[in-house]
Amino acid sequence: MEPILADKVQEYINQFAGKDVYIHVETTNGAYASHFNEGFFSAGCFIRNAKVNYEHGKIAGTGPYRIGLKLDLGWIYVEGLTHFELDDQGRLLLSGHGHDGKLAAALEISHTPFD
Amino acid sequence: MNKIEKERHVLVIYPHPDDEALGVSGTLAIYAKNNVPITYACLTLGEMGRNLGNPPFATRETLPKVRKKELEKAAEVIGIQDLRMMGLRDKTVEFEDDEKMVKLVTDLIEELNPSLIITFYPGYSVHPDHEATGRAVVRAVRRIPVEKRPKLYCTAFSKDCERNLGEPDIVNDIREVQDIKIAALKAHISQTAWMLKGLEESIAQNNPISERLTIERLWSYQWDRDEVD
Numbered sequence: 001m002e003p004i005l006a007d008k009v010q011e012y013i014n015q016f017a018g019k020d021v022y023i024h025v026e027t028t029n030g031a032y033a034s035h036f037n038e039g040f041f042s043a044g045c046f047i048r049n050a051k052v053n054y055e056h057g058k059i060a061g062t063g064p065y066r067i068g069l070k071l072d073l074g075w076i077y078v079e080g081l082t083h084f085e086l087d088d089q090g091r092l093l094l095s096g097h098g099h100d101g102k103l104a105a106a107l108e109i110s111h112t113p114f115d
Numbered sequence: 116m117n118k119i120e121k122e123r124h125v126l127v128i129y130p131h132p133d134d135e136a137l138g139v140s141g142t143l144a145i146y147a148k149n150n151v152p153i154t155y156a157c158l159t160l161g162e163m164g165r166n167l168g169n170p171p172f173a174t175r176e177t178l179p180k181v182r183k184k185e186l187e188k189a190a191e192v193i194g195i196q197d198l199r200m201m202g203l204r205d206k207t208v209e210f211e212d213d214e215k216m217v218k219l220v221t222d223l224i225e226e227l228n229p230s231l232i233i234t235f236y237p238g239y240s241v242h243p244d245h246e247a248t249g250r251a252v253v254r255a256v257r258r259i260p261v262e263k264r265p266k267l268y269c270t271a272f273s274k275d276c277e278r279n280l281g282e283p284d285i286v287n288d289i290r291e292v293q294d295i296k297i298a299a300l301k302a303h304i305s306q307t308a309w310m311l312k313g314l315e316e317s318i319a320q321n322n323p324i325s326e327r328l329t330i331e332r333l334w335s336y337q338w339d340r341d342e343v344d
Contacts, residue, residue, distance in 0.1 A: 001171040001174055031244075046206070087176060087177075091176070095171065097170075100169070101166075101169025102165035102166055102169075103166075103167055103175070104165070115176070
């Protein structure tokens with residue numbers, strides 16, 4: 001992973017547009033957030049292998065970044081993204097790492113289902 | 116402090132690579148030194164871990180491969196000869212079919228005939244995967260007639276565990292295998308780097324050695340106040 005280069009990521013987002021793709025999307029505070037900090041209200045979600053076809057997508061912000069993918073009937077939105085990689089299987093992996101380096105958000109786009 | 120009893124076979128069931136190292140790697144290393152066979156059934160590969168290195172050296176997609184290697188290394192260091200990766204997914208154990216989870220445990224017990232099972236104490240183990248693992252083990256063992264049941268020892272670390280369960284009845288002195296425990300923790304470096312840094316600073320400053328490296332605490336499951344539904 002390397003720090004996001006917005007222009008590069010935008011290019012990749014464009015390449016996946018208009019095709020059937022598989023999405024992994026995730027936000028998390030970690031399973032121990034409320035254990036270490038009792039007042040903390042922990043929330044998060046993940047969706048793995050949602051099959052979608054977005055008409056276009058955009059990366060926004062100056063870092064951490066936001067990404068929105070416009071679907072036929074709705075949206076996929078993730079904020080807090082800091083790092084990216086196009087992996088050896090041609091999948092676009094984006095993640096957001098907090099000040100402690102831990103993953104807080106992820107958005108991944110692939111032509112084939114994730115394991 | 117307890118003298119560690121001789122066992123026929125120890126079956127360890129935890130959901131995440133590193134649960135064994137953090138909780139019972141010293142205890143297991145002592146069993147291994149005494150030639151007690153150990154099977155570790157690790158339910159997931161910790162796919163959803165938040166620690167990917169800082170700066171990140173792994174991705175969400177490579178993390179399971181990294182953690183699988185770490186798990187194999189830790190098992191080797193501890194002396195676990197029979198390591199089984201059960202193929203569930205991190206964070207989803209509590210959503211699996213309950214009966215399927217009981218069967219997973221029952222099949223292992225029937226195959227291995229362990230004299231001791233080690234898992235998390237349901238109700239006192241914080242992470243939903245830990246809780247679901249402990250519940251499945253309790254349900255499976257509960258179906259075995261009392262006189263035939265293996266012993267069931269549980270690790271627990273919720274803030275209220277001692278208030279509700281009392282002091283742990285199994286306190287193992289692991290100083291003789293301290294190096295093995297440190298090596299097992301180091302094997303899981305993607306997840307333990309932060310903790311190990313603290314431990315090493317503490318040792319460098321000649322602070323009293325962390326309790327984590329001298330004793331391991333387990334509770335015999337309290338069947339007379341079984342709260343698993």
